[in-house]
Amino acid sequence: MTVSSRTQVGIVGAGPAGLLLSYLLALRGIDSIVVENRSRAYCEARQRAGLLETGTVELLRDIGLGMRMDAEGLEHGGIYLQFEGERHHLDFRDLTGGRWVTIYAQTEVVKDLIQARLAAGAMIEFEVRDTEVAELDTDQPVLRFTDAAGARHEVTCDVIAGCDGFHGICRDSLPAGLVTIAERLYPYSWLGILATVPPSTDELIYARHDDGFALHTMRSPQVSRLYLQVPADEEIERWPDDRIWSELQHRLTVPGWDLKEGPITEKAISPMRSFVASPMRHRRLFLAGDAAHIVPPTGAKGLNLAIADVTALATALTQLLRDGNAELAEAYSDTCLGRVWRATHFSWWMTSMLHVDPRSDQFGAQLQLAQLRYVISSRAAATTLAENYTGYYPLSWPLT
Numbered sequence: 489m490t491v492s493s494r495t496q497v498g499i500v501g502a503g504p505a506g507l508l509l510s511y512l513l514a515l516r517g518i519d520s521i522v523v524e525n526r527s528r529a530y531c532e533a534r535q536r537a538g539l540l541e542t543g544t545v546e547l548l549r550d551i552g553l554g555m556r557m558d559a560e561g562l563e564h565g566g567i568y569l570q571f572e573g574e575r576h577h578l579d580f581r582d583l584t585g586g587r588w589v590t591i592y593a594q595t596e597v598v599k600d601l602i603q604a605r606l607a608a609g610a611m612i613e614f615e616v617r618d619t620e621v622a623e624l625d626t627d628q629p630v631l632r633f634t635d636a637a638g639a640r641h642e643v644t645c646d647v648i649a650g651c652d653g654f655h656g657i658c659r660d661s662l663p664a665g666l667v668t669i670a671e672r673l674y675p676y677s678w679l680g681i682l683a684t685v686p687p688s689t690d691e692l693i694y695a696r697h698d699d700g701f702a703l704h705t706m707r708s709p710q711v712s713r714l715y716l717q718v719p720a721d722e723e724i725e726r727w728p729d730d731r732i733w734s735e736l737q738h739r740l741t742v743p744g745w746d747l748k749e750g751p752i753t754e755k756a757i758s759p760m761r762s763f764v765a766s767p768m769r770h771r772r773l774f775l776a777g778d779a780a781h782i783v784p785p786t787g788a789k790g791l792n793l794a795i796a797d798v799t800a801l802a803t804a805l806t807q808l809l810r811d812g813n814a815e816l817a818e819a820y821s822d823t824c825l826g827r828v829w830r831a832t833h834f835s836w837w838m839t840s841m842l843h844v845d846p847r848s849d850q851f852g853a854q855l856q857l858a859q860l861r862y863v864i865s866s867r868a869a870a871t872t873l874a875e876n877y878t879g880y881y882p883l884s885w886p887l888t
């Protein structure tokens with residue numbers, strides 16, 4: 489037997505995009521249901537992003553989600569760029585007229601959102617399976633899923649939001665031939681670790697080394713997060729903990745500085761990809777976040793883009809569902825894609841400047857070094873990096 493119901497917005501995916509969309513819509517009095525194929529515990533523990541742009545931080549504060557972030561987040565006013573054995577500081581506040589970034593893990597953003605939505609009595613169905621979206625050529629699209637107890641549901645919606653990440657089902661449900669894909673695969677991956685050891689730096693270190701890129705970031709004053717460039721087809725079994733620490737020491741070292749080591753609690757290899765699907769909308773199905781676009785993590789943009797998409801989407805859906813005005817809904821894809829392509833270019837640029845391309849030669853290596861020397865010596869070049877890193881496009885969330 490199928491249980492039938494209706495809601496205004498059916499949201500597929502309880503990642504940051506889906507959860508924040510449901511939260512923003514509730515602030516405007518719009519009902520939604522979120523369906524998620526993983527458990528709550530899995531969503532809250534999945535290690536991913538950790539860096540929030542200025543605009544993302546201000547939005548979370550404005551909508552009442554800033555309390556724990558302000559208490560536990562780490563505000564950073566710059567980064568270090570390291571190459572040819574020297575470390576250089578870029579001061580974002582000075583370069584951008586006061587902008588910064590905040591280290592606050594995606595796991596914590598997700599926990600805050602789930603807690604706030606459930607406390608408000610929201611419908612979040614975890615551990616669903618066989619999610620389908622249908623009737624997409626009508627004004628009443630349908631969301632179907634089987635809940636954790638095995639009951640099949642059919643929810644009639646005014647709108648469906650595909651916030652189901654890169655491997656979700658919504659993008660592939662768009663009509664054949666509608667979507668154009670622009671994609672770039674990089675010939676290397678990131679090996680990322682979480683380690684229970686205080687960070688050895690006050691701000692992130694991005695290091696270009698002849699043997700590959702390395703990044704030192706953090707999740708809290710007690711937990712360090714570090715990354716190493718590894719070959720694209722690398723296997724994690726080839727990287728016992730002592731090899732990881734030894735390679736991090738080798739790539740991050742500068743005279744007079746020590747990298748503190750500690751127990752590794754998680755390690756994984758992630759491919760590096762740029763991917764943009766456009767348009768991000770067909771009639772009343774809207775894509776947001778990783779469902780529509782992926783960037784390599786070097787520019788720390790993915791989570792921030794997901795948050796920007798759903799901020800625009802919540803405003804557009806409020807106008808559509810509350811006021812009967814489709815103008816912003818029709819502009820949604822173009823509105824988002826401007827920001828997405830800026831971030832895609834920045835992420836590609838940071839990635840290409842800092843990683844060793846196995847297909848490259850001395851010419852390519854010298855171009856990278858020339859670009860890095862330019863960034864640390866020209867205020868104009870440093871400002872370009874700083875304003876993109878801290879968030880080039882401001883977020884807009886009207887008060888009513």
Ligand SMILES: Cc1cc2nc3c(=O)[nH]c(=O)nc-3n(C[C@H](O)[C@H](O)[C@H](O)COP(=O)(O)OP(=O)(O)OC[C@H]3O[C@@H](n4cnc5c(N)ncnc54)[C@H](O)[C@@H]3O)c2cc1C
Binds near residue numbers: 501525594794
């Ligand atoms: C190693 C790594 C480091 C990163 N670092 C950064 C960073 O520093 N800064 C930054 O901004 N970004 C970073 N990112 C990117 C960021 O994590 C993503 O862009 C972000 O998770 C996108 O959020 P989302 O809600 O769109 O998608 P997701 O977080 O992928 O959420 C999608 C959800 O949909 C669910 N789902 C999928 N299919 C279905 C289905 N059929 N039915 C129901 N539910 C479904 C999934 O289980 C998931 O919970 C990083 C990513 C990685 C992998």
